[in-house]
Amino acid sequence: MQESHVQATVVCCRQHGLQIRTRSGGHDFEGLSYVSHVPFVLLDLIHLRTISVNIEDNTAWVQTGATLGELYYRIAEKSRTHAFPAGLCPSVGVGGHISGAGYGILMRKYGVSADHVIDARLVDVNGKILDKESMGKDLFWAIRGGGGASFGVILAWKLRLVPVPPTVTTFIVPRTLEQGASALVHKWQFIGDKLNEDIFLGLSIQAMPLDGDHKGKKTILISFLGHYLGSTEKLLQLMEESFPEMGLKKDDCIEMSWIKSAVYFGVFSPESNLNLLLERKNPIPPKSRYMTKSDYVQEPMPENVLEGIWQRFHQIDEPEIIMSPYGGRMNEIEESAIAFPHRKGNMYKINYLVSWKEEGNEAERKHARWIRELYNYMTPYVSKSPRCAYLNFKDIDLGHKKNGTATYLEAKVWGNKYFKNNFDKLVNVKTRVDPDDFFTNEQGIPPLPSLAEDK
Ligand SMILES: Cc1cc2nc3c(=O)[nH]c(=O)nc-3n(C[C@H](O)[C@H](O)[C@H](O)COP(=O)(O)OP(=O)(O)OC[C@H]3O[C@@H](n4cnc5c(N)ncnc54)[C@H](O)[C@@H]3O)c2cc1C
Known part of the structure; x- marks a missing residue:
């Protein structure tokens, strides 16, 4: 699969008035990457999963169809003292996980996965490929924890690796x-x-x-x-x-080693077969x-x-x-x-x-x-005003779009829980980059119609 296939899918779906749902690892708890009440095209990134690790500058480029297990495995192939802070379950996809934040056992030491994204490649609503510089700082901010699905199709992340001891x-x-x-x-x-x-x-x-x-x-x-x-x-x-x-x-x-601990907590067995990390x-x-x-x-x-x-x-x-x-x-x-x-x-x-x-x-x-x-x-x-929730543990009970749309106030009901005071900025970014809500899903960030008209 090539990046251009994603561009063509976006352009074609938009022309024909079809929605898309983007799937990376398919672990969405509400199935929003592959289920909808409207006809849609399923953009499955399973074959867009190349990972290149650069130990010299402590970074990795990872295409979003890859899983956490594949990322961990490729890092460990090159070094015993490098790691990436992300979730426990190896079959979770990096597309959904990192755009929704991503936490695991290194969270207290290093924060969440999205804290370690230093660049990204994204297909926007016009089918154009943007990187950190061309997408601008607000969109780059939004896709780190705001959920990728509301803003475009993320093709790849550039990640900063973190140090771990050999044992x-x-x-x-x-x-x-x-x-x-x-x-x-x-x-x-x-x-x-x-x-x-x-x-x-x-x-x-x-x-x-x-x-x-x-x-x-x-x-x-x-x-x-x-x-x-x-x-x-x-x-x-x-x-x-x-x-x-x-x-x-x-x-x-x-x-x-850190990589064996990833297997240990990933499959809850002291089994040391690293190939388990590659199972999807x-x-x-x-x-x-x-x-x-x-x-x-x-x-x-x-x-x-x-x-x-x-x-x-x-x-x-x-x-x-x-x-x-x-x-x-x-x-x-x-x-x-x-x-x-x-x-x-x-x-x-x-x-x-x-x-x-x-x-x-x-x-x-x-x-x-x-x-x-x-x-x-x-x-x-538990937390109050708002009672907070984690986007990666998606919960449709918190509220969702009705007939494909939600007003700002309706979406604020679940948006405040997932994003607290960052919700308004997410709505502004959405309004600027996707005013017609092409990248939509049942709990996606809605654009503001009045701002979109001003644009
Ligand atoms: C068994 C299990 C264990 C888990 N463990 C953890 C954990 O330890 N820590 C943690 O933080 N979370 C954990 N999660 C939650 C997980 O991080 C989220 O469900 C995450 O969104 C899954 O990402 P995915 O790519 O596998 O899912 P998908 O279903 O493919 O995608 C999830 C969402 O992201 C969107 N998306 C996916 N790829 C892209 C892309 N390339 N561009 C734009 N949008 C995209 C989808 O459209 C969908 O809205 C776990 C989930 C499961 C089921």
Whole structure:
């Protein structure tokens, strides 16, 4: 596939009045890269995925059809001490991920993926290829966290790579309620964002069936997911100072290269076969359906509120919550530096997920009701005015265009949650570069009709 194929698709679709949906890795939680209620052309970038890594100047050009796993793999082919800060799941595409921000275990040290974009190539609404200079600073700002789909088709990113030590330490420490997990999560809230920025200590919370005398019942399993940019010895010392209650032991820790840690957290197994990074398979089985929501937490929740979440976990088959600590570099970057705004003041981010295998509307209604009720239950304990959400965990419940359009005020309902005060600037950029809303989707940034007429 050539860049010119993308240009031709844009020009042709515009001429014939057809919408396009651009797909990179296809991991959009609402399927907005490949599902719509209107006829559209699916622009699949799977064959636009060349990656060239330049270790001498710490950069890489990556075409947007590539996945995170492919990017990590190509970096590691050239160096053990270079990395890129992005998500855990290797099959996520760089097109959607980086234009929506992109976070992972290096977030506390280096910020989000979009913080490390130093140039980009984009096909605009006229089919022209623009780079950082020719697109201008506002459009370059918008595609770093504002979602690429509202502004054009991003062909490639130029990324700044970051340094990592030759050996990092990882651990996955499981604790059940019977082992005091509630008190540990409660304490974690006070220290997760304040730990040394070389440590990432995230939580995955799941319901787990019990064996033996308790067969048929479930408990809650909290997995502490740890990554440290250094040796086990130093990590144990830091954890003993900050979080002795967790009781991290030497035997829990595994030292490995950064790239092996990407495999470890990507497929949750100490399997060291790097080729797993090249598989484009979504880890969520194809027959599974799922729904997600996100929140930002700015004050610790009381322990009884956490227990209320665990109780809800008993009502459904496959619930999961992921809590990702902020702090470190995330506190230092201004909210308006790029379009992604969620920085200082957040202690951690929550990603709620429910998946199910049953077919049919009844199963869908049941699981949707469950996750919506959990989201309502969390209202008093999460960010307010606006209640913020993460664009890459797209959630159509937050609002969407009706019959393909939304006024500024309608779109502000979800726009404020995803972009806070950056929403207005995104609308202005949109109005300037795509006044007729050719690059549209159900939750896209709308142009302002009055400004577009002035243009
Ligand atoms: C299993 C799983 C694990 C995940 N883990 C993480 C994680 O660790 N960290 C994190 O931050 N997020 C994570 N996510 C969320 C993920 O970052 C987003 O869903 C992201 O948008 C997916 O990008 P994609 O290219 O794979 O998706 P796609 O479905 O291809 O695209 C997503 C959106 O971006 C648009 N888009 C894609 N490519 C382009 C392009 N080239 N130009 C313009 N617009 C484009 C699409 O039109 C769509 O609107 C995860 C998602 C899943 C399903």
